[in-house]
Amino acid sequence: xxxxxxxxxxxxxxxxxxxxxxxxxxxxxxxxxxxxxxxxxxxxxxxxxxxxxxxxxxxxxxxxxxxxxxxxxxxxxxxxxxxxxxxxxxxxxxxxxxxxxxxxxxxxxxxxxxxxxxxxxxxxxxxxxxxxxxxxxxxxxxxxxxxxxxxxxxxxxxxxxxxxxxxxxxxxxxxxxxxxxxxxxxxxxxxxxxxxxxxxxxxxxxxxxxxxxxxxxxxxxxxxxxxxxxxxxxxxxxxxxxxxxxxxxxxxxxxxxxxxxxxxxxxxxxxxxxxxxxxxxxxxxxxxxxxxxxxxxxxxxx
Ligand SMILES: [Ca+2]
Ligand SMILES: [Ca+2]
Ligand SMILES: [Ca+2]
Ligand SMILES: [Ca+2]
Numbered sequence: 493x494x495x496x497x498x499x500x501x502x503x504x505x506x507x508x509x510x511x512x513x514x515x516x517x518x519x520x521x522x523x524x525x526x527x528x529x530x531x532x533x534x535x536x537x538x539x540x541x542x543x544x545x546x547x548x549x550x551x552x553x554x555x556x557x558x559x560x561x562x563x564x565x566x567x568x569x570x571x572x573x574x575x576x577x578x579x580x581x582x583x584x585x586x587x588x589x590x591x592x593x594x595x596x597x598x599x600x601x602x603x604x605x606x607x608x609x610x611x612x613x614x615x616x617x618x619x620x621x622x623x624x625x626x627x628x629x630x631x632x633x634x635x636x637x638x639x640x641x642x643x644x645x646x647x648x649x650x651x652x653x654x655x656x657x658x659x660x661x662x663x664x665x666x667x668x669x670x671x672x673x674x675x676x677x678x679x680x681x682x683x684x685x686x687x688x689x690x691x692x693x694x695x696x697x698x699x700x701x702x703x704x705x706x707x708x709x710x711x712x713x714x715x716x717x718x719x720x721x722x723x724x725x726x727x728x729x730x731x732x733x734x735x736x737x738x739x740x741x742x743x744x745x746x747x748x749x750x751x752x753x754x755x756x757x758x759x760x761x762x763x764x765x766x767x768x769x770x771x772x773x774x775x776x777x778x779x780x781x782x783x784x785x786x787x788x789x790x791x792x793x794x
Pocket of ligand 1: 696697698699700701702703704705708
């Protein structure tokens with residue numbers, strides 16, 4: 493059955509599509525040529541249903557693509573496959589994108605490396621910015637029933653803790669590593685999946701206790717004192733805060749005050765300041781040298 497409802501007509505419960513499908517009206521106001529089904533793909537049971545771009549099936553994804561992004565909010569630790577510490581337990585998270593039909597990654601272009609991915613993952617606030625997909629593991633899900641798959645699995649990696657932010661996943665544009673429809677009757681030329689957007693967000697749990705770091709800091713303000721920047725200090729040892737006397741300037745006075753503190757007089761240094769500027773566990777002349785470097789504009793200690 494090929495269904496092409498007229499403008500204003502309701503869609504049938506589901507439609508099957510074949511090659512040369514005429515434009516029909518999808519459930520939204522968007523015009524498209526793709527098949528739309530009210531039923532989950534698991535109910536339909538088919539894959540090779542025509543030479544059309546497969547759409548993402550929002551409600552079949554895990555978590556489903558609802559209107560509320562809070563339904564797709566994870567801690568960044570859980571999404572990046574990091575276990576809890578100090579006895580904290582929480583479920584490790586992933587995203588499964590589910591399509592109306594079978595999908596594959598274009599393997600004619602070779603094995604994707606970490607720089608190349610079938611989807612892009614960018615900040616919702618900066619769609620043209622850094623593509624976080626290179627920091628993620630993205631694989632086509634293979635079930636026990638064969639080589640064909642409708643799903644791709646997206647999850648973080650323990651070596652890169654993604655920042656707390658709202659993200660959007662889209663199919664990668666360009667010629668290489670396209671996300672393609674699979675199991676079609678006719679595979680020349682290959683048919684990319686239809687454009688889609690799947691959004692999700694991460695909240696920060698950098699200390700991996702299963703609690704939002706904002707809540708941690710509210711309950712225990714000592715966690716964020718040096719620098720006081722809304723981030724739990726122990727998670728960011730690479731940050732070097734140079735304003736030791738807290739007057740808002742970074743200058744020779746800070747060097748002098750740290751030097752005095754190392755000599756035993758910490759009266760001019762902020763009480764919350766950590767005099768171990770280079771984080772090597774010792775408070776000594778090396779910290780002063782590193783601070784001089786920083787004040788001179790030469791960056792943070794290695
Ligand atoms: Ca936390
Ligand atoms: Ca902090
Ligand atoms: Ca200062
Ligand atoms: Ca030191």
